[in-house]
Amino acid sequence: MSTQVLPEQDTRPEGTDAPDDETPEVFHYVRKNKIVESAVTGSYVVALCGEVFPVTKQAKPGSPVCQECKRIYENLPPGGDE
Ligand SMILES: [Zn+2]
Numbered sequence: 001m002s003t004q005v006l007p008e009q010d011t012r013p014e015g016t017d018a019p020d021d022e023t024p025e026v027f028h029y030v031r032k033n034k035i036v037e038s039a040v041t042g043s044y045v046v047a048l049c050g051e052v053f054p055v056t057k058q059a060k061p062g063s064p065v066c067q068e069c070k071r072i073y074e075n076l077p078p079g080g081d082e
Pocket residue numbers: 027028029047048049050051066067068069
């Protein structure tokens with residue numbers, strides 16, 4: 001392993017321009033009716049953790065789930081869907 005000293009302007013925040021798909025994509029918990037609405041209209045949804053994003057993908061079995069969303073979801077009272 002060799003160490004290279006890079007010019008300072010080459011320093012970037014991590015993960016901003018990774019060319020490949022190594023960043024694990026997490027899925028957030030969003031109300032189902034909101035997902036449908038977003039998929040149709042392209043509107044943004046707010047996940048349980050407060051993350052705001054347009055729904056572009058459906059979670060697949062085994063997809064990593066946002067830990068914060070999961071924690072909140074598990075603490076929701078049963079039958080609390082309005
Ligand atoms: Zn989340």
